[in-house]
Amino acid sequence: MENKMFCYQCQETAGCTGCTMSGVCGKKPEVANLQDLLVYVTKGISFVTTKLRTEGKEVSEDINHMISVNLFTTITNANFDYDSIAHKIEETINAKEELIEKLTDKSNLPDAAIWNGERAQYDDKATTVGILSTANEDIRSLRELITYGLKGLAAYSKHANALLKDNKEIDAFLQKALAATLDDSLSVDDLVALTLETGKYGVDGMALLDEANTSAYGNPEITTVDIGVRNNPGILISGHDLKDLEMLLEQTKGTGVDVYTHSEMLPAHYYPFFKKYDNFAGNYGNAWWKQKEEFASFNGPILMTTNCIVPPADSYKDRMFTTGAAGYPGCKHIDAPYGKTKDFSEIIELAKKCQAPTEIETGTITGGFAHEQVFELADSVVEAVKNGAIKKFVVMAGCDGRAKSREYYTEFAKALPKDTVILTAGCAKYKYNKLNLGDINGIPRVLDAGQCNDSYSLALIALKLKEVFGLDDVNELPIVYNIAWYEQKAVIVLLALLYLGVKNIHLGPTLPAFLSPNVANVLVQNFGIAGITNVEDDIKSLIL
Numbered sequence: 001m002e003n004k005m006f007c008y009q010c011q012e013t014a015g016c017t018g019c020t021m022s023g024v025c026g027k028k029p030e031v032a033n034l035q036d037l038l039v040y041v042t043k044g045i046s047f048v049t050t051k052l053r054t055e056g057k058e059v060s061e062d063i064n065h066m067i068s069v070n071l072f073t074t075i076t077n078a079n080f081d082y083d084s085i086a087h088k089i090e091e092t093i094n095a096k097e098e099l100i101e102k103l104t105d106k107s108n109l110p111d112a113a114i115w116n117g118e119r120a121q122y123d124d125k126a127t128t129v130g131i132l133s134t135a136n137e138d139i140r141s142l143r144e145l146i147t148y149g150l151k152g153l154a155a156y157s158k159h160a161n162a163l164l165k166d167n168k169e170i171d172a173f174l175q176k177a178l179a180a181t182l183d184d185s186l187s188v189d190d191l192v193a194l195t196l197e198t199g200k201y202g203v204d205g206m207a208l209l210d211e212a213n214t215s216a217y218g219n220p221e222i223t224t225v226d227i228g229v230r231n232n233p234g235i236l237i238s239g240h241d242l243k244d245l246e247m248l249l250e251q252t253k254g255t256g257v258d259v260y261t262h263s264e265m266l267p268a269h270y271y272p273f274f275k276k277y278d279n280f281a282g283n284y285g286n287a288w289w290k291q292k293e294e295f296a297s298f299n300g301p302i303l304m305t306t307n308c309i310v311p312p313a314d315s316y317k318d319r320m321f322t323t324g325a326a327g328y329p330g331c332k333h334i335d336a337p338y339g340k341t342k343d344f345s346e347i348i349e350l351a352k353k354c355q356a357p358t359e360i361e362t363g364t365i366t367g368g369f370a371h372e373q374v375f376e377l378a379d380s381v382v383e384a385v386k387n388g389a390i391k392k393f394v395v396m397a398g399c400d401g402r403a404k405s406r407e408y409y410t411e412f413a414k415a416l417p418k419d420t421v422i423l424t425a426g427c428a429k430y431k432y433n434k435l436n437l438g439d440i441n442g443i444p445r446v447l448d449a450g451q452c453n454d455s456y457s458l459a460l461i462a463l464k465l466k467e468v469f470g471l472d473d474v475n476e477l478p479i480v481y482n483i484a485w486y487e488q489k490a491v492i493v494l495l496a497l498l499y500l501g502v503k504n505i506h507l508g509p510t511l512p513a514f515l516s517p518n519v520a521n522v523l524v525q526n527f528g529i530a531g532i533t534n535v536e537d538d539i540k541s542l543i544l
Helices: 029-054 061-073 082-102 119-126 137-162 168-180 188-217 242-252 263-270 272-276 288-298 345-352 371-376 378-386 404-415 427-431 452-468 488-499 517-527 535-542
Strands: 223-226 234-238 258-262 280-283 302-304 320-322 364-367 392-395 420-424 446-448 479-484 505-508
Touching: 029 061, 029 082, 029 119, 029 168, 061 082, 061 137, 061 168, 082 119, 137 168, 137 188, 137 242, 137 488, 137 517, 168 188, 188 242, 188 272, 188 452, 188 488, 223 263, 223 280, 234 242, 234 263, 234 288, 234 345, 242 258, 242 263, 242 272, 242 345, 258 263, 258 288, 263 272, 263 280, 263 288, 263 364, 263 427, 371 378, 371 452, 378 452, 404 427, 404 479, 404 505, 404 535, 427 479, 452 488, 479 488, 479 535, 488 505
Parallel strands: 234 258, 234 302, 258 280, 302 320, 392 420, 392 479, 420 446, 479 505
Antiparallel strands: 223 364
16 A cells, blocks of 8 residues: 555645645544545445435434444544554445345445455555545535535534434435435536535534533533642543543542543533532643643543544553544543443543642633523623624634644734624634633623534524524624634534525635635635635724
């Protein structure tokens, strides 16, 4: 196998064109290529499930879950474990062969559905089925845009599935759309339409997860979170999966071990359910990309529940664990079927032998401004807008990253006029959520709705304001969008916003490398998508 790869699915891709020798994320070519093969065989099984549905036959939840986890596994920074990915390919091929036998019409199956190579053939096959196997640049661009949106949708579906919430329509669409990326008869116009339809199901997927989270844990409420440390040994949990946190907190009760959140797990503190745990200590550290130094100083074990893994340093690799779609070679993986309890006893016993976390900061941060909480504040918000105290809302949701150019978002937040309010979700907030930006008539100038999937709350808030002010178009609201993106969950959020009719979204720090000039032009002309420039000029064009 050639020691080369091609990957451009994240914002930090090399030269904003594509990683070819090794991933900026730390992904090696052999892993990147195997992920391409996993996507390929997942498209193949999706073709078969879609055909089964057209024949009126059922597709099991287990197959739906497999497909979602497969896609989630290939999201940036989720799984670096070659053997784990190879095992998923083998499982998918075996499941697909069984499903083919259920087809009445076995004709006209594409190679992705037919191929059933042995493990020894995976590496060679992987080099032939990657991104560049689609020759036409615009078709390739749209296929990848759809696929990355579906990866984000799959991630949100997986989180909902962990809470025993499923939506057969979302699963059926995800598989139908994934299979459609194999169809050479589809035109650019067909794929543009499918892209927007992906956005529609992105809204549905975020709604499903919102309902799963809130029905299990209550509606987020305004909460002050400690960012210092206690004297007990601790476990640090990172990622997005709230069910994993629930199981960990339940198993650490009375053990003398505290649990701290990291990065995208911070919003767990906003849910009423988790406040009953006395050992739920606070949040430790910042966004995902700072984890090497922060995981070292934490001293205790770390549980990675989803993506956002940075290849670990030797100083803590032996105390980093993975679960769910996450994986890293040399790190212990703990899992269990949906609805079953994962056994975190090994992590807890290790924690008891570790020193308490080293304090890296003190103070508090406030969040919990999801849709229901903001609706309760609606009268105050509307009054502040009507009397001119609030002139603009700026949606600064999305992702953080290590690129120096992302300091733009800190400086942008600082430069905003004091009559503007930031609406945020995702780890992009770490660029400004510890700044002292004050409040407007008691309304904090940074309203944190939660995780990246809680961008759904921001959409609901916008639609509620549109209703309150009696407007016909959401774009008539005093809301502007300056969104930072990094990986594929940000892609499905973007497509969801486009489906909802939101226009003039600014994306940064760079536009996606997977957008061909022609596809980018479609987004610019139809939706007003634009990049960022510099703080001064963007403040003038967006705010003033």
